[in-house]
Amino acid sequence: xxxxxxxxxxGGVGKTNISVNLAVSMAKEGLDVMLFDADLGLANVDVxxxxxxxxxxxxxFAGREQLGxxxxxxxEGLRVVPAASGVAQMADLDPAIQQDLVRAFSEQxxxxxxxxxxxxxxxxxxxxxxxxxxxxxxxxxxxxPASLTDSYALMKVMRNEKGVRRFEVLANQVDTPAQGRxxxxxxxxxxxxxxxxxLGYLGAVPTDSYLRRAVQERKxxxxxxxxxxAAAAIRDVGRRLTRQSIHAEAAGVGFFVEQLLAQRQQxxxxxxxx
Numbered sequence: 001x002x003x004x005x006x007x008x009x010x011g012g013v014g015k016t017n018i019s020v021n022l023a024v025s026m027a028k029e030g031l032d033v034m035l036f037d038a039d040l041g042l043a044n045v046d047v048x049x050x051x052x053x054x055x056x057x058x059x060x061f062a063g064r065e066q067l068g069x070x071x072x073x074x075x076e077g078l079r080v081v082p083a084a085s086g087v088a089q090m091a092d093l094d095p096a097i098q099q100d101l102v103r104a105f106s107e108q109x110x111x112x113x114x115x116x117x118x119x120x121x122x123x124x125x126x127x128x129x130x131x132x133x134x135x136x137x138x139x140x141x142x143x144x145p146a147s148l149t150d151s152y153a154l155m156k157v158m159r160n161e162k163g164v165r166r167f168e169v170l171a172n173q174v175d176t177p178a179q180g181r182x183x184x185x186x187x188x189x190x191x192x193x194x195x196x197x198x199l200g201y202l203g204a205v206p207t208d209s210y211l212r213r214a215v216q217e218r219k220x221x222x223x224x225x226x227x228x229x230a231a232a233a234i235r236d237v238g239r240r241l242t243r244q245s246i247h248a249e250a251a252g253v254g255f256f257v258e259q260l261l262a263q264r265q266q267x268x269x270x271x272x273x274x
Contacts, residue, residue, distance in 0.1 A: 003115045004241060005134035008141065009150025011121035014172045015140045017211065017221070018234065019118035020048045024220040025231075026114055026238045027076035034112040035074070036081040038130045039120040043083035049074050050218030053082045060104065061097055067104035075223055079112065122150075123157045132162035136241065138202060142173045143183050152190055159197050167197060170237060171204040180204025202240055205233040 006019040016039065023035040037045040037057075046053040051072060059065040067081070074080045117134055119127050131137055137158070141151045151169075158164040169187060171180030184201045191197050208230035214221040222231045 001111050001113060001115055002136065002241070003117065003134045004136045004138060005117045005119055005131045006138050006140065007119040007127065007131050007154065008121055008139060008147070009123070009152070009154035010144075010147045013121075013140050013142045013144075013147050014205075015121065016044060016048060016118055017215070018138075018140050018170065018172060018205065018237075019116055020045055021220050021222045021231070021234045022238050022241075023078055023114075023116045024049075024074070024076050025222045025235050026116075026242065027078045028222065029238065029242070031242070032077070032113040034071075034079040034081065034109070034115050036115060036117045037083040038117050038126075040083045040126060045080060045118055046072075046082045047218065048215065049080065049220065051080065051082075056082045058083075061100075066108055068108035071109065075220060081109075123154050128158065128162055131158060132164055136168060136244065137164060137166065138168045138170050138241075140170050140172050141183055141187065142171065143179060148183070148186060151187065152195075155191060155197055156195055159195055165197050166200070168200045168202045168241075170202040173207045174204045175207060177204055202237050203233060205230050205237070 004022075006015055006022070008015040019035065023033050027033040035045060037043045039045075040057070043056070051074060053072060055065050055070040057067075057070065060067050060070060070082060072080050072082060117130055119130050121127075139151050139154065141147050155164075155167055158167075169184050171183045174180040174183070180203065181201070183204075184199070188199050191199055206229045208221075208228050210225040210228035211221050211230050214224050217224060221228060222234060225231055
């Protein structure tokens with residue numbers, strides 16, 4: 001199983017749109033994909049997919065439902081684990097509850113070929129825990145000073161607090177491919193100088209008016225406007241990630257569970273190191 005975190009230091013960079021469309025795109029390629037909405041405070045994967053969700057992770061934590069009972073079927077055979085938007089206590093889970101969650105993942109769900117974890121924005125403890133448990137970390141960044149600064153801060157915290165060394169950079173909402181590469185080069189220039197990390201470049205997703213239409217229609221862009229520029233770019237990203245997994249070390253749900261449990265044993269992070 002390939003476990004991919006889609007994250008970003010700043011909100012508003014299109015992270016969840018990337019997660020949703022990447023998951024659907026990879027499912028359309030014939031892969032068994034599960035999308036886990038780990039943005040536990042402001043979940044909206046179900047909204048972008050146009051799904052009516054009756055049960056969420058909040059019901060699991062409350063003991064009303066089993067994890068396997070809240071998984072819903074999405075387009076192209078995609079399976080979705082929905083979180084609960086606006087439930088304040090879910091935004092920063094107690095480590096013991098996190099442990100119960102990941103054990104349920106191992107025991108109650110049929111393992112997919114690809115697990116995509118859509119994290120929250122920022123660098124809080126829950127975001128760090130989920131990101132550190134994934135094999136591949138995709139950082140979505142756009143050409144704004146705050147996005148670049150916050151992406152650097154995220155990588156710095158993940159390196160110092162969780163030991164994550166490799167990040168895949170995906171430039172989003174760009175005007176040209178050259179602009180996407182320029183964003184990556186700017187990040188690399190800083191990280192090469194100040195951080196002991198490796199960056200890979202996944203590519204760039206262009207600004208696309210069809211994406212706005214798809215969001216308004218509550219349907220995945222890659223399904224309703226498959227020939228749009230952004231849809232084509234996201235398909236390319238999915239294929240690059242699939243090629244990477246061929247050379248990666250094999251793992252399964254157990255890997256994801258073990259990594260999350262390992263995070264629980266570490267001390268609480270103190271924030272961004274100075």
